Amino acid sequence: MENFSDRGIKKSVDWTLVITYLVLIIIGWVNIYASIHSDGPASIFDYNFRCGKQFVWILTALGLAALILFVVNAQLWESASVPLYLGVLCLLVAVIFLGVEVKGSRSWFEFGPIRFQPAEVSKITTSLLLATIMSQANFKITRFKDFMLTALILGVPMLVILAESETGSALVYVGFIFVMYREGFSGWWIFCIGAAALLFILTLTASPYVSMLVLIGILLVCNTLDSSRIGILFWICAVAFLIFCLLPWILGLFNPESFLGKLNPLYVLIGVCACVIPFMIVQGYKARKRFLSLSALGLIAGIALIFSTDFIFNNILQDHQRKRIEVLLGMKEDPTGVGYNVNQSMIAIGSGGLTGKGFLGGTQTTFGFVPEQSTDFIFCTVGEEWGFVGCLVVISLYVFLIIRIISDAEKSRESFTRIYGYCVASCIFMHLFINIGMTIGLMPVIGIPLPLLSYGGSSLWAFTVLIFIFIALYRQEKKYF
Incomplete structure (x- = not known):
């Protein structure tokens, strides 16, 4: 005392x-x-x-x-x-x-x-x-x-x-x-938590496709900031991103009964991501670009979050919590x-x-x-x-x-x-x-x-x-x- x-x-x-x-x-x-x-x-x-x-x-x-x-x-x-x-x-x-x-x-x-x-x-x-x-x-x-x-x-x-x-x-x-x-x-990590919250909200209020575009856009910007220079790969990704932004409108031009007209742009985007992810991991390892490999993991985690949002919202949150949100x-x-x-x-x-x-x-x-x-x-x-x-x-x-x-x-x-x-x-x-x-x-x-x-x-x-x-x-x- x-x-x-x-x-x-x-x-x-x-x-x-x-x-x-x-x-x-x-x-x-x-x-x-x-x-x-x-x-x-x-x-x-x-x-x-x-x-x-x-x-x-x-x-x-x-x-x-x-x-x-x-x-x-x-x-x-x-x-x-x-x-x-x-x-x-x-x-x-x-x-x-x-x-x-x-x-x-x-x-x-x-x-x-x-x-x-x-x-x-x-x-x-x-x-x-x-x-x-x-x-x-x-x-x-x-x-x-x-x-x-x-x-x-x-x-x-x-x-x-x-x-x-x-x-x-x-x-x-x-x-x-x-x-x-x-x-x-x-x-x-703080940025990732904020991005996850944003994707969760966008999936609920807009659509999974919009959330996917935002996820890809975030990763593209982050890799650009991490890179010392902007190369040809950046411009390829930027053009691809623009095409994906317009993809629902492009597919809507085709006959709804045709193969292209029936395509869901969300699944097209996921298919492209599935092909790109291994490339990102391998390229990141070869070029010793650790951030590129981490971006691939971030893309996987982001897709998993987007597709689990409905389950989390409807099965994990309680009724009063869902209503308030x-x-x-x-x-x-x-x-x-x-x-x-x-x-x-x-x-x-x-x-x-x-x-x-x-x-x-x-x-x-x-x-x-x-x-x-x-x-x-x-x-x-x-x-x-x-x-x-x-x-x-x-x-x-x-x-x-x-x-x-x-x-x-x-x-x-x-x-x-x-x-x-x-x-x-x-x-x-x-x-x-x-x-x-x-x-x-x-x-x-x-x-x-x-x-x-x-x-x-x-x-x-x-x-x-x-x-x-x-x-x-x-x-x-x-x-x-």
Whole structure:
């Protein structure tokens, strides 16, 4: 245990981060009260309502923060990362069988009036173990066994959380790829993930043929960028690509009853790709053009993804997830069903205008038009009552928080602290991106809280511990250097 009067303690703590954290939780608390005040709470401290309960969660969160900063030795987090990770992983599995079902998701333990969600805590333990493994002197993310170990650490809890039907919490784990990129992971993998998402969406909204053309176009551009010069092969590929773009129109000129008229351009394109792929592999090997051989593998993987999209969409995703994606992508209109939340959310934010309707002046949120307005859709209350200016202030605070954490992480002399800091920043960013994207119709409604603002003890405690472990680690360094 440390004495609060220790030399340099006031200087060693990053009070800018602490103050930003406090401002965000106060903004959240006030907006939770605003979203439910029409239900009749006597005051913002009324424990019979969510605003009063959130006040209790805030007090306990501050107690946790003080404990982490001034009592727990920061060096213990690294040594305890493995048992903490395994312990929380056991809870993630146990909650599937012993937990209670809330809104279609069996991811909560219930102890009387208190509910606890292990998925929130798993972000902390995963971040700690990831930082422990990646900070080892002989670790290289580009080495296959180290990459597979990292993928295992991230993949196991992610898959278990998906089994709990907590898609939003599982999606946050994708953000850890930014941590891997900072530690030497190739940016091409991030590009591949983005390209895969694009192909998946295009296959659903356009057609497999369009997706095939986009896939070939992407590979053609990438090989051009990788090559030091543009040769005759590039122009042959470019002309072939143009022909394939016009192929449906060309085949349409023939009699529908003729052989050419009956040809499906998609199968023609696949047949050509099947002939070209061996050539790409052999040519890449002979000319020592590794990227050309990798492009052949990328083409195979892309074709496999395109033709498995329908199966994934119809057989792996759940009904409510399919409906939300269909509404988001404009494949279906459902203003009174799954699209209701998003429509009401956008109406609430849009009605706030530049400066908002004023504190407690919202109508969409106050009268319950927006579901989950104190949890997943808390940003709607900010938008309606405080307008564009209020939204800008809140987003700016989050951006400042993330940048400050990354800045402190880069200043750190310890690789464990740096990597953990990037994990914290990635988790906050993913929550921010998904939640706000969800409220303005850019992301499907998958149920994910806005860090420090949304109502709920599990989320608030988890982000408090996540952030203050980093502050404690950074303070430990500043104390002695």
